[in-house]
Amino acid sequence: MLKVKLSQVSPNPLQLNIECIPGELHALVGPSGSGKTTALRTIAGLSNAQTGKIECDGNIWFEASDIGGITTALSPAQRSCGFLFQQYALFPHLSALENVCIPLYNSVPSLEERKALAQQWLDRMGIGELAKRMPNQLSGGQQQRVALARALARSPKILLLDEPFSAIDAPTRQSLYKTLAQLRKDLNIPILLVTHDLREADLLADRITVIDQGVGLQTAPPKILFERPRNSRVAELVGINNKFEGVFTAGKLRWNGCQRVFDVVDKGKIPPNTPVAWVIPADGLSLSATQSATSIEVMVEQISAIGQIAVIQLRTIEGNHMVTWEASAAEVKRLSLEANKMCHLEIDGGKIHIMPLRPINDPRLFSN
Template sequence: MTTTNTQTVGAGIRVAGVVKKYKDSTALDGVNLDIEPGEFITLLGSSGSGKSTLLNIIAGFTSSTAGSVEVDGVDITNVPPHKRGLGMVFQHYALFPHMSVFDNVAFPLRRRKVAKDEIATSVREALEIVQLGHLATRMPSQLSGGQQQRVALARAIVFRPKVLLMDEPLGALDKRLREQLQLEIKRLHRDLGITFVFVTHDQEEALAMSDRIALLRQGRIVQIGTPEELYERPSGMYTAEFLGDSNIFAGIVTAGSLAYADGTQLEVAGGCPDGPCSVMVRPEHTRVSPRGTALDPGNNVLDGVVREVVYLGSERRAEVILNDGRAVLARMPVGLNEPVIQPRQEVVVSWRAEHGLVLPDERAAV
């Protein structure tokens, strides 16, 4: 965990053996998770993976079937939500439409019976943190979606909680505004030093914002680590395919070479014993060249035909259909020395053996 705040004020969280069962299903299946004080951790997963259920159990809105939750070493498993002292931001803001921005932010303090002059000071400070001090008298209906979400953030931090929980808070915003608020939330975390637990199904959002990511699938944590660890060193096929684009080559390995579907021998860089094996290559490590281009002997090479090329400014994204019919993705930087690839062009797809990551396929075991 990293934070530039001079003093970490966030609380550590321990989730131990948490199970959540419904009548016909299991939402969480023995989840264990330790969150460091002041850490920004993201619970990532597809719909139904259990990420929001886990967040709501930490918040106290949902009771667990088994297991416990501790905050700062104190068991809060059976503590009501309003007594846990945790900040919460929802996807749809949950602002009171009949209250001004000031009164919305002041609400948690008034419920705690804080003195009036202290409320005024705390609300002003919270609104300045989210850069909305000039809109204190506005009503929610007079604000944009991004401004409303910042008001929700101010309301969640005004009483200085040690933990801030966020359930897909950017999901209702457009792409540009979402990216802007990602930066603001990262700044907020750095400045406040409190513990952030963030839920999203958006992999790019998780990679951009988190100290660590806990990837969930069917109520279990598949892998937990830094964004770099999950992207560069996924522990299995599910992580590799969920985070970012990936090209998977499956075959039989003999003496360090993988026999691919069309009989081509692909060199495998260590870690794969003889037998069935899958190798992942990220699109940014995959090169597409016109057929007949001289390539370094250290490259694995497969023939194909370009189906589509998309220009994205700093790079081109190419989809190539190999001889066996499968599609391979490549992301290539735009530059003077890069060949221009066109649809229907005959090409070779290549990558260096060290850029291929050997993966176990744990999907059948889940």
């Protein structure tokens, strides 16, 4: 297991507390400059935090405190990390096979054994026949596979991936997703993936940590993260469309600008008459042509068709709120939806998730 608890104020702020078990893929997501790559470099030993602890497989790789300073700081070579950089970092004057041999020099004395192991990893990546090619003779996806073979050649205890799929085309990316999925089963080591692509994180990760300005704001499985973000900043960073504000008192949520009041389940931690942010998942919304006692009158602002799915922008008559609703083409046809048409929106209060309005960087990293 990998355990990371880091704290740093300057020059690059970093407050991170994560765990990753063998076989798990844990994604770090956040805007550019949020500290994702800094976190990986610190785990790998390419830089050190001011205070904190990094432990892998029961061994302490790094430890420091305000009082004692740095007491343990293993070198990158001692940490047994496989690190796949965004730009692959292949040596241009070495063949694919020779690149994969590099991390084996200290552990495998025999040249022939190094070559044999390197060839096995290239075979495993599906590019064994390209062993003699130079990096400039390989496609982006092939270079990626060589770099991944090199990262894994010395059987590391963790694998760190820094936006490894950002520079390759979609078909190649899908193929590498499958390769990574198979490796997860075979290797059974913690894997940390840095990505700016939320869809990629949702597809690949068991858990996701959202980082903003160096601070880990929330760690959760993808479904929980997208449906129950910890605060409004997390909701913004993960791209939740239907995020609103209101006032919450004892199980009742009043939508700002509206008379509408929803019955909402809460853990009892929010004081009465507290301003909150709230979100509603797609399955908590429905649309009807007829009015009901609980419906909200809305007008269709815009319909954008994406294949068989339509994204409909609705504007509430009371409060002037924009609500995004997705439906099949058949549903759009059934409701005869078109721009400027009036219809009635139902919101399931039981699926509303309320959150405190906290600052961007919430120091209470993982409080419930």
